[in-house]
Amino acid sequence: MKPTESELEILQVLWAKGPSTVRQVNEQLSQGREVGYTTTLKLMQIMHEKGLLSRTEEGRYHIYQALIGEEETQQHLLDRFVDTAFRGSAMKLVMQALGTSKATPQELAELQRLIHNLNPENN
Amino acid sequence: MKPTESELEILQVLWAKGPSTVRQVNEQLSQGREVGYTTTLKLMQIMHEKGLLSRTEEGRYHIYQALIGEEETQQHLLDRFVDTAFRGSAMKLVMQALGTSKATPQELAELQRLIHNLNPENN
DNA sequence: TTTTTGCTACGAAACTTTTCGTAATAAATG
DNA sequence: CATTTATTACGAAAAGTTTCGTAGCAAAAA
Structure with missing residues (x-):
């Protein structure tokens, strides 16, 4: 695993x-x-x-x-990685990943929606 | 390094x-x-x-x-990690990281601003 | 049938990373 | 001064990972 x-x-x-x-x-x-x-x-x-x-x-x-799924494995590796490389701060990782990514406007819009839904104040 | x-x-x-x-x-x-x-x-x-x-x-x-900086090292590790675990897709990583993170509304708002500024259509 | 080809099995070597035992040394303590 | 304590130095063992040579075997080709 x-x-x-x-x-x-x-x-x-x-x-x-x-x-x-x-x-x-x-x-x-x-x-x-x-x-x-x-x-x-x-x-x-x-x-x-x-x-x-x-x-x-x-x-x-x-x-x-x-025998192991891609998403499942990625999630597992990601959790580990956040802990070891970012001292557990997923936010810090996200910010840095966004900083250097060449995301399309479509992807960014999708992200906006995701974040909007994550915020409990919006529900 | x-x-x-x-x-x-x-x-x-x-x-x-x-x-x-x-x-x-x-x-x-x-x-x-x-x-x-x-x-x-x-x-x-x-x-x-x-x-x-x-x-x-x-x-x-x-x-x-x-002798090596934290951000610099994290960026380097992150680049590697995106490649090996997410086949180069930073967006996929970001989405999954957000999915399981317990981000505060403040952090989410900060992210919204960051993403807004990343989108060239907004500049 | 004989030879060639392509695949699997096995074991060991090479390399990397991690752990620790032992010794030497210097400082602090009695 | 003698003893205990805390530190560094060194080397090697242990563990994990990666690579590859060789052999065996079965199918395909000649």
Whole structure:
């Protein structure tokens, strides 16, 4: 439930592409950096042992699938991150994240609505 | 410039309390979890070697001080975190962070202003 | 059938991070 | 002065993470 950085990379691929073989995942990862096939294989095997991935045999292949959800995992990592990097202040994190983000007007408007609804004075 | 998790804990103490001895830092850390004095000492020595901390001898003590700024480091960690955990989407991170934060109406109002100013249509 | 190809299994090495035991030293105490 | 106490220095062990070489095996190709 607390994936390492490499494990997270693999989860990202599986979340984006859905159930995949080791080769498919490895090819995605190879786009960004050099990484051996057996390295990816080993990691995915370990993740399977840990219960992070499920595995079904499809003929000669193994198809892997993420067993933990993207949002759920992100929330968990985010909570941790706010604690360790921002001493628990989510507001500080939000402000800094907004400061450097290139958000579209649409996204900003959406945020405004969200914040409006969060404020109990408006309900 | 890329502190580990333990190093970050130490930085947090130094940012919050200012220049401190190993003992002072260790006592702070011990509030949260059990950690040996020599463990903290070793880490701070390593951080000094890496250039993360400065050290001045004050009589028999060594006074350590953070050499990297809090905001600067947070920004750096945040950028990394957005990439690895949120595939680069700062907006997604902000939304999720807001969802679970217990922000005060004052903070929310402040955010509204910030967002308002970010929107180029309003300038 | 023989050879080649592609996938999985396994184990170990390399590297990073964290923890701690021991010793040396200097200050404070008796 | 002798003893206790508090600090730093050093090195190595422990633990966690990442990488990869080699072997075995089954399917596909020749």
